[in-house]
Amino acid sequence: MLKQQLQFKLSQKLSPQQIQLMKLIQLPTQAFEQRLKQELEENPALESGKESIDEYDNDIDGDDHYDDFGTETIDAQDINVDDYLSDDDIPNYRLQSNNYSGDDEDKQVPYASGTSFTQHLATQLNTFRLNENQRDIAEFLVGSIDESGYIRRQILDLMDDLAFTQNIYTTEEEIEEVLKVIHQLDPAGVGARDLRECLLIQLRRKELTFPIKLAIEILEKSFEQFTKKHYKKLLQRFDIDEEALRDAIMEIEKLNPKPGGSYAGNTKIVEHVVPDFTIRIVDGKLELTLNGRNAPELHISGEYNNMLKGYKESKDKSKSQKEAVLFIKQKLDAAKWFIDAIKQRQQTLFVTMNAIMHYQEAYFLSGDERKLRPMILKDIADTIGMDVSTVSRVANSKYVDTPYGTKLIKDFFSEAMKNEQGEDVSTREIKKILETVIQEEDKKKPLTDDKLAKILKEKGYPIARRTVAKYREQLDLPVARLRKQI
Numbered sequence: 001m002l003k004q005q006l007q008f009k010l011s012q013k014l015s016p017q018q019i020q021l022m023k024l025i026q027l028p029t030q031a032f033e034q035r036l037k038q039e040l041e042e043n044p045a046l047e048s049g050k051e052s053i054d055e056y057d058n059d060i061d062g063d064d065h066y067d068d069f070g071t072e073t074i075d076a077q078d079i080n081v082d083d084y085l086s087d088d089d090i091p092n093y094r095l096q097s098n099n100y101s102g103d104d105e106d107k108q109v110p111y112a113s114g115t116s117f118t119q120h121l122a123t124q125l126n127t128f129r130l131n132e133n134q135r136d137i138a139e140f141l142v143g144s145i146d147e148s149g150y151i152r153r154q155i156l157d158l159m160d161d162l163a164f165t166q167n168i169y170t171t172e173e174e175i176e177e178v179l180k181v182i183h184q185l186d187p188a189g190v191g192a193r194d195l196r197e198c199l200l201i202q203l204r205r206k207e208l209t210f211p212i213k214l215a216i217e218i219l220e221k222s223f224e225q226f227t228k229k230h231y232k233k234l235l236q237r238f239d240i241d242e243e244a245l246r247d248a249i250m251e252i253e254k255l256n257p258k259p260g261g262s263y264a265g266n267t268k269i270v271e272h273v274v275p276d277f278t279i280r281i282v283d284g285k286l287e288l289t290l291n292g293r294n295a296p297e298l299h300i301s302g303e304y305n306n307m308l309k310g311y312k313e314s315k316d317k318s319k320s321q322k323e324a325v326l327f328i329k330q331k332l333d334a335a336k337w338f339i340d341a342i343k344q345r346q347q348t349l350f351v352t353m354n355a356i357m358h359y360q361e362a363y364f365l366s367g368d369e370r371k372l373r374p375m376i377l378k379d380i381a382d383t384i385g386m387d388v389s390t391v392s393r394v395a396n397s398k399y400v401d402t403p404y405g406t407k408l409i410k411d412f413f414s415e416a417m418k419n420e421q422g423e424d425v426s427t428r429e430i431k432k433i434l435e436t437v438i439q440e441e442d443k444k445k446p447l448t449d450d451k452l453a454k455i456l457k458e459k460g461y462p463i464a465r466r467t468v469a470k471y472r473e474q475l476d477l478p479v480a481r482l483r484k485q486i
Helices: 016-025 029-042 081-085 117-127 132-143 155-165 172-182 195-204 210-221 223-227 231-238 242-253 302-313 319-359 361-366 377-384 388-396 427-439 449-458 465-474
Strands: 046-048 277-282 285-290 298-300 399-402 405-408 416-418 424-426
Touching (some): 016 319, 016 388, 029 046, 046 319, 155 172, 210 223, 210 231, 210 242, 319 377, 377 388, 427 465
Antiparallel strands (some): 046 298, 277 285
């Protein structure tokens, strides 16, 4: 049985313009430039740079209709041409200079093609006398070396792959013999199967002085005790004094644990950080500026004004003209929305960073991380009257250039803890103090987490041992045993 009923439903939806703004806000500078370039390519009604005409013609009224085609009526007044093309005053979406001139040449930077790490190793094989089977195995092993310079696979696995993929049937002994050839390639240590073998290959190429011989012996016979820094056991086992052990350890520390990374032609993608903001200290006060690359000059194309004027004056209102007006209205709407979104993006970025700067004024004036105040997203959101998600989008992927280096904005946010005086202190402040204590400790007798917790408590920061361990790990500092030095 069919029924009719009336239902009220309250829902909240984001408009396309709001979605576009949110997406633009979360983009860092370089990604924003790519998005801007894409929009300029897709929308002919949007142009960059200074405007080519002084004043657009606004003599367009709303008396013309296209009623003869289909069911849709197009009114020129719906297009709101004046909103888009008025140039009575300087548009407020014009921002600051982006330091680019229209006279600048568009120079193409050539890319240099280099030799890859694998090609570099394969070329060296030509200096060795190998039969056909050995050369095929050697080339396969070179292709199995990762970017760090290691062969991370077992001999049996390599033997199976040679049989199934290369139709080469060999033995473990023959692969081992070819590996010895690989170990003679440069850089030293390449082709090793683990760290111990990598270090031994490098040591055996050096002049065999007493510290080198001792270092080789330690790695061959007591590698586990060496990695765990059980120095007393090493002194007893090899019957040496502390000075001899120190010299041997120094020789090992000079070695490269990742020989593949030392290859000069090893091409890697390097991500360049472009700061979105700059903070400078001028006459004892903080000054915030937004990167000019976030403030492009955009305007509506003047040609579209002439096109609309031509359609208005045309006496023959054809279907193609109706479609042209629809197309122009769509592009004008999109261009205006995009310009408005960029303006709002710039304003949101500046207001948010300005609030962060003043909230952490003590840090930005001194550079001392111990002066960072506890700060969460809600603190800034309440200050500027925006949503927490908006602040998160600004902070998550933006950088600021400060007198103390380029910093990720989200690093200024931290939780709060109570000190002995009941004051809120930043966890960043506690981590900085912990790092300082560890740096100043006696490396012959490094402080355990329990002792570190006691020292922090004496300084007025009562935190548990497990919290000290968590902060130490976040600072990428090893346990006391691994910080010990001879």
